[in-house]
Amino acid sequence: MRFCKRCVEPDTRPDCIFDDEGICYPCRYRETLPGVDWDERRRQLEAIVDRHRGRGRSGYDCIVPVSGGKDSTRQSLFMRDELGLRPLLASLTYPPEHQTERGAANLENLIRLGFDTYIVSPAPQLWKRLMRTGFYKFGNMAKSTELPLYASAPKVAIAYGIPLVVYGENPTLSWGSAGGSLDGDANNLKYNNTLKGGDLTPWIEEGIRPRDLYLYTYPSDEDIDRAGLRMIFLGYYIPDFYDFVNARVALEHGLTQRHGIDARPEENGHIAPFDALDDDFVMVNQLLKHLKFGFGKVTQQVSGAIRSGFLTRERGIELVRLYDGQCSARFIRRFCDYIEIGEDEFWRVAESYRNPEIWERDRRGRWVPKFAIYYDTPDHRRPPDHEADVVHPQPLAGAC
Ligand SMILES: [Zn+2]
Known part of the structure; x- marks a missing residue:
């Protein structure tokens, strides 16, 4: 599993393109924007x-x-x-x-x-x-x-x-x-x-x-x-059509974003409070994607924020480590109730999609990622800090 050297995009995303220097297509595209x-x-x-x-x-x-x-x-x-x-x-x-x-x-x-x-x-x-x-x-x-x-x-x-x-x-x-x-x-x-x-x-x-x-x-x-x-x-x-800027514009026009417990990255696997506002089952889907491909929504949000200059790559990797694929048990319970299955059955099916090429068991039998990005960079493991880690909408100026 390779990661883009500029952002944190992995090459396990279906149909992704990396060039010979290990840079993903969106990062290369972003490079061209100042000349547009x-x-x-x-x-x-x-x-x-x-x-x-x-x-x-x-x-x-x-x-x-x-x-x-x-x-x-x-x-x-x-x-x-x-x-x-x-x-x-x-x-x-x-x-x-x-x-x-x-x-x-x-x-x-x-x-x-x-x-x-x-x-x-x-x-x-x-x-x-x-x-x-x-x-x-x-x-x-x-x-x-x-x-x-x-x-x-x-x-x-x-x-x-x-x-x-x-x-x-x-x-x-x-x-x-x-x-x-x-x-x-x-x-x-x-x-x-x-x-x-x-x-x-x-x-x-x-x-x-x-x-x-x-x-x-x-x-x-x-x-x-x-x-x-x-x-x-x-x-x-549009030169500044980015998540963080669109969120600012929408908030100024009455958008309600996530707040309180619903905005915590360790609960919902998002570092920004303005994505997927109409759907809580999507958190469960991001958890499944993390098992299959080794990345979830935080990877996408962090990569976008790095390209827009709102986050450093080092800090982005820290956020990916802490929060990607996280999904509160209450969302899983609600999904199980919705499709009328038990939680044991949910985990049986979910685990059947875990990709053994990117996950391995540690000595205590817990699943740990084999992703190179975690080992090629300094380890800043620390407890979650949802107050500090949420990345908020950005003003129009400063984008691009
Ligand atoms: Zn990239």
């Missing part, structure tokens, strides 16, 4: 927008897929207030047992800022069945939930004759995974590692009828072409 002509990028964005402005059959110029979280709040405000478009927001909401109160409040906040919003809400029974299947079959209970999450915006766009879909970050440039592009083009998003082109075979094999999966079905390339649908990553065109 941002005025030119802005002109590119405005040219795209102008091409689609006023062309929506239903009076909307674009769709912004939203959860009400930091990125989607900034995207919505930017498209309306900066570019003067008329966006329709499209939100996929989770069933009540899955969605947090905080997530519902944030979506309500965004709508209250004056947007028309289209809510897509798949049936809770099938949603739960698919999550349970994803947990057993892939060690990834978000495998099914990502399908309607990504499919809903282009589906609504095609149905309502809206020509443009505006996503936020480009996953290839921001964290090095597939499904993005090397510029602002988002038309290939469905080929990311989770969606795999929107393939429904794993679910149909479980006996689920294709007609029950309509909301989980991504539009075909032909449907997208026929509709003349353009999809872009707004993050490519």
Whole structure:
């Protein structure tokens, strides 16, 4: 298992790219940003927008897929207030047992800022069945939930004759995974590692009828072409479109982030209080990812913060050691109750996904990581200190 020499990205992330010097693609991309002509990028964005402005059959110029979280709040405000478009927001909401109160409040906040919003809400029974299947079959209970999450915006766009879909970050440039592009083009998003082109075979094999999966079905390339649908990553065109900055903008517009026990990194495996606000099961998924690939959300957050200059690599490694893959027992219990299994059964399945190439047992029989990053750098092991270790949103100035 290799780690990027600049940030803390491991080469176990599916589809990641490292160059001969051991630097990951997002770090290399970030190197190029000071040389970018941002005025030119802005002109590119405005040219795209102008091409689609006023062309929506239903009076909307674009769709912004939203959860009400930091990125989607900034995207919505930017498209309306900066570019003067008329966006329709499209939100996929989770069933009540899955969605947090905080997530519902944030979506309500965004709508209250004056947007028309289209809510897509798949049936809770099938949603739960698919999550349970994803947990057993892939060690990834978000495998099914990502399908309607990504499919809903282009589906609504095609149905309502809206020509443009505006996503936020480009996953290839921001964290090095597939499904993005090397510029602002988002038309290939469905080929990311989770969606795999929107393939429904794993679910149909479980006996689920294709007609029950309509909301989980991504539009075909032909449907997208026929509709003349353009999809872009707004993050490519804005110089400071980073987590920590988007969170600051969203907070100034009423976002509620995690606080108290919910913001503690040792509880939720996050070092920032503004990610995944609408979903607590995602913590359990990050724990599973840590067993499979040796990294979780803290690795991604720390890498982003290092590239943005908010953290040193040494401090980032310390935070990864302390908190990556952490998940409170209360989240695991809640997930077990939700998919109706016992905790022993949860751990039996979870352990079956532990990768023995990156984990080994110590003399006392406990699992310890074999990751080189832990041994190539000075050891600063210390008790968690959630007050000091949470990395807070950053002001607009100072990014980039
Ligand atoms: Zn890197």
